[in-house]
Amino acid sequence: EVQLVESGGGLVQPGRSLKLSCAASGFTFSNYYMAWVRQAPKKGLEWVATISTSGSRTYYPDSVKGRFTISRDNAKSSLYLQMNSLKSEDTATYYCARLRSTIAAVWYFDFWGPGTMVTVSS
Amino acid sequence: DIVLTQSPATLSVTPGESVSLSCRASQGISTSIHWYQQKSNESPRLLIKYASQSISGIPSRFSGSGSGTDFTLSINRVESEDFSVYYCQQSYSLPYTFGAGTKLELK
Numbered sequence: 514e515v516q517l518v519e520s521g522g523g524l525v526q527p528g529r530s531l532k533l534s535c536a537a538s539g540f541t542f543s544n545y546y547m548a549w550v551r552q553a554p555k556k557g558l559e560w561v562a563t564i565s566t567s568g569s570r571t572y573y574p575d576s577v578k579g580r581f582t583i584s585r586d587n588a589k590s591s592l593y594l595q596m597n598s599l600k601s602e603d604t605a606t607y608y609c610a611r612l613r614s615t616i617a618a619v620w621y622f623d624f625w626g627p628g629t630m631v632t633v634s635s
Numbered sequence: 636d637i638v639l640t641q642s643p644a645t646l647s648v649t650p651g652e653s654v655s656l657s658c659r660a661s662q663g664i665s666t667s668i669h670w671y672q673q674k675s676n677e678s679p680r681l682l683i684k685y686a687s688q689s690i691s692g693i694p695s696r697f698s699g700s701g702s703g704t705d706f707t708l709s710i711n712r713v714e715s716e717d718f719s720v721y722y723c724q725q726s727y728s729l730p731y732t733f734g735a736g737t738k739l740e741l742k
Binding site for chain 2: 557558623
């Protein structure tokens with residue numbers, strides 16, 4: 514059974530940093546692209562970052578580029594999100610998600626973790 | 636960025652009714668659209684991939700259609716467990732974007 518479990522969320526002051534982790538199990542982690550998606554309270558979903566199987570390629574939207582860094586440790590089946598220079602608008606539940614593609618490089622999120630809440634406030 | 640517009644924002648129905656949820660893209664995206672269901676206080680669940688392809692374990696009453704800019708998620712004879720929020724998502728180009736969601740509620 515595929516399982517993704519996020520951790521590391523909490524309350525952090527604006528301008529500070531936080532690192533999220535996602536422990537994966539039930540599948541061969543190193544074979545899959547992975548991603549982070551967030552959801553602000555009572556709002557919709559926003560894609561945050563994607564990483565390739567080896568970690569050599571990463572992708573971000575402009576809203577977090579230069580502040581957030583996605584990484585992975587295939588030996589530990591773990592995904593990470595380093596978040597720097599946090600802003601109040603980064604307040605959200607952060608989901609770890611597995612990416613899948615069965616049609617040339619057109620990806621979808623096939624499994625999601627339960628999420629971890631990040632609150633940016635002074 | 637590709638904008639996805641979902642309509643209606645809220646749909647009030649009684650169990651047993653059949654419904655259609657719309658997702659319109661700001662430019663043509665072929666069939667690079669996927670649908671997710673999010674129940675209250677839960678993480679999203681994949682329902683349909685590539686506009687119309689079914690997902691293992693998802694009830695057959697859920698189906699998708701469309702290509703280009705207009706897409707539809709259909710639920711044949713809504714059941715009580717279906718009351719939740721539905722999102723469409725495009726992966727035609729980066730950044731991946733989601734629609735704002737359609738809330739399916741009990742009338």
